[in-house]
Amino acid sequence: MADFLVCTAQGVHPTAPTLAIRRGALAEVLTSDLVHAVFRVRAMPDTHPTITQLDDERHRAPKNRRGADMLAAIVLYPGFTSLDVIGPYEILGRLPDAEVVFVAEEPALVRNDLGSLAVNVVATLADVTEPDVVLVGGGPGQMNQMFNGRLHEWLRTVDKTSAWTTSSCTGALILAAAGVLRGRRATTHWAVLDLLAEFGVTPSKERVVIDGHYATAAGVSAGIDMALTLAGLIAGDDVAREVQLLVEYAPEPPYDAGSPDSAPAAVVEKVMKALSA
Numbered sequence: 001m002a003d004f005l006v007c008t009a010q011g012v013h014p015t016a017p018t019l020a021i022r023r024g025a026l027a028e029v030l031t032s033d034l035v036h037a038v039f040r041v042r043a044m045p046d047t048h049p050t051i052t053q054l055d056d057e058r059h060r061a062p063k064n065r066r067g068a069d070m071l072a073a074i075v076l077y078p079g080f081t082s083l084d085v086i087g088p089y090e091i092l093g094r095l096p097d098a099e100v101v102f103v104a105e106e107p108a109l110v111r112n113d114l115g116s117l118a119v120n121v122v123a124t125l126a127d128v129t130e131p132d133v134v135l136v137g138g139g140p141g142q143m144n145q146m147f148n149g150r151l152h153e154w155l156r157t158v159d160k161t162s163a164w165t166t167s168s169c170t171g172a173l174i175l176a177a178a179g180v181l182r183g184r185r186a187t188t189h190w191a192v193l194d195l196l197a198e199f200g201v202t203p204s205k206e207r208v209v210i211d212g213h214y215a216t217a218a219g220v221s222a223g224i225d226m227a228l229t230l231a232g233l234i235a236g237d238d239v240a241r242e243v244q245l246l247v248e249y250a251p252e253p254p255y256d257a258g259s260p261d262s263a264p265a266a267v268v269e270k271v272m273k274a275l276s277a
Contacts, residue, residue: 185203191219
């Protein structure tokens, strides 16, 4: 076994080596919570399989690679909404032989939209070049990620080889702005759903949309549903059910106001005003 890397909310442990996450390494999560994790890293053969299937077939490939590692990269940027990414992280990170890494343009403590939670991101976009799964969450900070730059270039590059390119909430708008969803069906938060059409994407009111190797989720909490759907497609329905039971995902909301169709008109109006403020 190789060295240990300890990532904490205070930063990388001073005695730990720097870790570049790439296809040649597999990190086993030993302990974790929202912003703490301990990884044991071991070398993997350079000859393990890569995803080369065509777009309409490659999303099924991980199902046939259960003996291999699966690398999922979750993009973070200032002003992200926590549940958009932490929900899917909890699901994908519990799949067999899976490694989930948070990535950003630069190593940093990346704060969420409320400013009270920060994730210490040690892997840059340049460090993660061939993830099997890509996830982009949403949040108010999404507005600053709509212009072509390093993130868009990275998304277009990794999308060429990823088994799944995914989003939750307004992360779909970032994917759309990068051009990878053009000609596809997708969903996003209900308040901005129509904006997808401006990027050549067909908006859908479904909670989770699968189109080719793209999986998009509606607002915030829908990212959990998308990740569970993905878990079933990647590892099989039984494994997905086990993960669902492990995290006890059986929502019974006390109110029927989770969509603009079911929420009282006054509630919808108030939320729309808050979103446009």
